[in-house]
Amino acid sequence: MxxxxxxxxxxxxxxxxxxxxxxxxxxxxxxxxxxxxxxxxxxxxxxxxTEVKIIHEEYNSGDSEVYIWVKSVGTNRIFESQIMNSDLFFGENGNFLRVPYNATGASNTWTYTLETGDDSTWDIGETLRITVHVPLSSGSEYFVKFISYNGISTDDYFTV
The missing domain is CATH 1.20.5 (Single alpha-helices involved in coiled-coils or other helix-helix interfaces)
Structure with missing residues (x-):
């Protein structure tokens, strides 16, 4: 046992x-x-x-600058470093290129300004003004596409 x-x-x-x-x-x-x-x-x-929407474009021929207003309509907070890592495609319809970001505003680059809000984050409902430093041809149709750091995009066509 x-x-x-x-x-x-x-x-x-x-x-x-x-x-x-x-x-x-x-x-x-x-x-x-x-x-x-x-x-x-x-x-x-x-x-x-994340959701962004181009709401308006305008060309300033005197300064050879295109202004593009983009609104954040999603709930994600986008930080400045993430805005700088976004992509912008711009040019005449059918002949556009990626335009690099450059904080100094050199020719053929883009810069941005947060037009609304009181901090350095792009929050829901706030507007980003992108300035593209490039001369344009009058009477032509242009294409613009903004792609955020995480691949969310918005695009539009406009005529100068």
Missing amino acids: SGETISAAIITIASVICATAFVAAVFPPILGSSTPVISSTDALSDRIK
């Missing part, structure tokens, strides 16, 4: 050790696989909350 008890105890201890070894081997990879899912979910949430 005591032999059966010792055998049962040894089998129970061996079972517990095997179960612990199995959990120790399987659990870390499961935890590690959740990190990309969480990261993807955060990026998707960021994209869903």
Whole structure:
């Protein structure tokens, strides 16, 4: 009878050790696989909350500048560093190029000003004025596309 008890105890201890070894081997990879899912979910949430809309364009022939007003209509707060990492495509219809951001306002670049709001973030309902430093031809149709840092875009055509 005591032999059966010792055998049962040894089998129970061996079972517990095997179960612990199995959990120790399987659990870390499961935890590690959740990190990309969480990261993807955060990026998707960021994209869903971001929405921008071009509301007006105007050409100042005296300064060779195009002004483009873009409104943030999403719920995401966009920081200055993220605005600088956005892309702008601009040019005559069918012949447009990516225009690089340049804070100094050099020729063939763009700069921006937050026209509303009291801080350095572009919040819902606030307007961004983009200034494109490029001469235009009168009577031509132009294309503009603004793409935020996370890939959300808005575009429009206008005639000078």
